[in-house]
Amino acid sequence: MEKEQPQKGENQHEDKGAQSRRDFLKKLGLIGTASVAGAAAMYTGFHYEQSKGKGDKVKVLTADNKLVEVDKSALKDSKPSLEVFQERGREGIPGKRWVMVIDLSKCRNARQCVTACQSAHRLRPYEYHINTLQIQETENTPPYHMPKPCQHCDNPPCVSVCPVDATFKRQDGIVLIDNERCIGCRFCVAACPYSARMVHWQEPRYAKQDKGKTYDVELNVPQKKGTISKCLFSADQLRDGELPYCVSACPNGVFYFGDENEDAVTNGTTKETVRLSKLLRDNGAYRLMPELGTKPRVYYLPPKNRIFDFPEKSILDDTDHA
């Protein structure tokens, strides 16, 4: 039984399904030989399947990392339904406080975070959950590249203004949106000072291909016309114990991601895990527009000792930079 213990997510259900099917066939065979007609055997087998496994226990790992023993007959071979996705999507992962650190000194504008994100969330090339921006604060300070995901504020203005509770803050710090609920009023877009939200003004890119898929709140796929979409800190990846798509796609070691409660963040490129508080303290970390009181969960390390080239000229006068 030990080896049957599932690792995580969907595999758990598949393994379990295969196992119970094997069981079923075996037992069905035995009964079949003892029966007169095959049809009768099928019928009996069906009933046996319903009643079998009483007292037969199996150990499973729950979504919140608890090992529990359940009755085998209680297990169902199915993918999570929309309701399950919505319920666990709203609840979040207990005990976690996700946090991201972006080291601006390392960003060379490879934009692989952007493309990895867009492919995971099935977006067009100009539809962003994360974007990289060229920033220059003043005339005499140099320009730099800044990856900008949703800041997952602890005091999110977007959540306050949502009239239907479509966008919400979870216990693990993530701000998500439920596209089955969103009415498309775009008040959250107006409220967000970080321009972190996008709108599906038309049919999403893969609307046809994704038709019929069960909507996963933590992946926001399938995307839906007329609703808002945004960065999710790759909540689906976190549930599987993986780093967010953008974090692991970066070739330059820009992103750190982890749990504030553990005080540890892992670099997406080097996979090196460091102490969050030390990283922030040693590098003069800051957050975007703290004066607005939004309390972002994304920290930036200043672009000192940059390891990339940037055009020497000021970009302050560029039309894009206003």
Next chain:
Amino acid sequence: MSSNSEHQIAKQETIDKVAADALRPVNIGWGFKIWFALLAIALGVCIYAYSIQLREGLGVTGLRDFISWGMYIATFVFFVAASLIGMLISGVLGLIGYDWIKPIGRIAEIIAVAFAAIAGLVIVSDMGRPDRLPYVFMYGRFQSPILWDVTVVTTYFALSLLLYYVTLLPDLAISKDKLEGRPKLLRKAYEVLSIKWLHKNEQYRILYRIIRILLILIIPTAFAIHTVTSWLFAVNPRPGWDSTIFGPYFLSGAFVAGAAAVIIAMYFFRNNYKLKDYLTISHFDKIGKLLALVSIIYLYFNINEFLVPGYKLKKFDAIHLQALFVGKHAILFWFTQITGLILPIILLFFRKMRRPIPLTVISVFVLIGAWLKRYLIVVPTQEHPYLPIQHVPEVFKVYTPTLIETAVTAASFILVIMIITLLSKLFPVIPIWEVAEDIDKKALKENAEKE
């Protein structure tokens, strides 16, 4: 005793005369039918445009991720604004006891009802998922100003409609026997709607009390609807919206728009409905002064709204104000401020300019300015978010309303005009009983003075 009955006869004669004048335009004639057919055809075209938006999504508008509120929201704000005049004229001036507003009270209520009724529809046209409108009631969160807005706009609409109806009650009873030659359906409607009003003193006593309660209720409701509408913007941490005076700023602007709308309607009814004896030059003069007063208050709030951030020029305020004062919105901005506000104030100081024709022309400019002003409040702020707009198609950076969007906006205006047409063509636009009562009171006073 004899003088009393003489007075009764005189009073009845006054009522008959006012009723005859007020009911003259009430009919479903050819002119009305053609006008309504034209409106219906235009509306049909615009509804076709909306059906395209419904099918293709909001992408058929000029709205994109950064400027995601545009013409629809500006029109919504404009409609809510225009509807507030009902409260100012009937509520504030009525309760203070100004009798001159009596003949125009109903016109103000018609404007209020029409604009408030359609304001909600405009919001629906701006929704990405209008099919999910019921969610607002099923899952509504009271933290969201949208919920406050829905609550107060519907309340204000209900109160305005009720106020319109109860003041119409005695008129329906007076008029139901005087509609010879009108379609049967119309006469039946008067009969049913007058709910057996018998002109009893007791009935009038209750009516006065109801009107008084409604007028008192409507004042805070009207303040609430436009203050809450301004908060849809002011609660967002964005330069240009992040202002503490947005409530009174919107409120004072609302009276400007509404007063202009009432003046235009008054001019139309005075000439087309031959109501020169009731909507007199003196009425235009007085409401002209009212327009001047509310415009001056609005100008005061404008100075506060632009001068204070303009003096400090904080980084993002500076970008916003630069776009308005000398940048891409400068022509629109100065047109609305000068033609829609400053020039009208100066002109309205002169008695000649408060005569019907010049006053109506001024009001047309004020009303156009009022809509453009809402556009300038809604759009430019979104063009300059805190973080730069980069790596997106050019159309994301500027907002240009599309033809479809314009047609859908036009639909809302057509609907407002339809409601105004229906209410003003099927029912008397001046309150017969109140006006007759007023004339009677004046006559009594004159008689008393003579004796």
